[in-house]
Amino acid sequence: MTKEEVIKEYRVREILEAARRVMARYGMQGTTVDRVAEEAKVAKGTIYLYFDTKDELVNAAVIEGLREMTAEVLASDDSSMPPLDRIRKLILAHFRMLASNQDFLKTLIIGNSLDIELESQPGREFMRVYAAHVDFVASVLQDAIDHGAIRRIDPQFAAFMLGEMLTGSLRRRLLKLASSPLESDAEAVVELFLKGIATIPCD
DSSP states (O other), X not given: OOHHHHHHHHHHHHHHHHHHHHHHHHTTTTOOHHHHHXXXXXXXXXXXXXXXXXXXXXXXXXXXXXXHHHHHHHHTOOTTSXXXXXXXXXXXXHHHHHHXXXXXXXXXXXXXXXXXXXXXXXXXXXXXXXXXXXXXHHHHHHHHHHTTSSOOOOHHHHHHHHHHHHHHHHHHHHTTSOOOOHHHHHHHHHHHHHHOSOSSOOO
């Protein structure tokens, strides 16, 4: 990588981080190139060297943010752990990641104003990042199935549903409907995901 490429990568990363901070503060609609430039401490024209439009900037910031959060969860995994302990650790890692990025995620989850066409280049990239994360969670669940720790179920479906449970739990916290400790919520999701709500096994 040349010096120019290193500088460009560093500058783009700074701009995208600044964009996520602006999104967390003002929401999607309130995010402007001017505000991102001010937050990144660069000239407005500098941003247009790398991004043609505000939408392109916002989409890139969201996708890169999700990629970094996914990498954070993957880095916490320990495949040598017993399967159920590994699932518990994975769920807690998700909670910690969500909590440390909650202002940014609040814009995505509560604001619900992200509009990416799935057939567009940003849409395809978003789906690649999302699918890679679901595939990873599914692989952890498949390992638990292979070890007889959980019943046989489509691991992709289970991974998707676990993701929805985690998002729902975060939404509950963001709406201030819960003030319980993070670990308590994580354990509640573990119990609900692994055991369900029935007092006796369903036929």
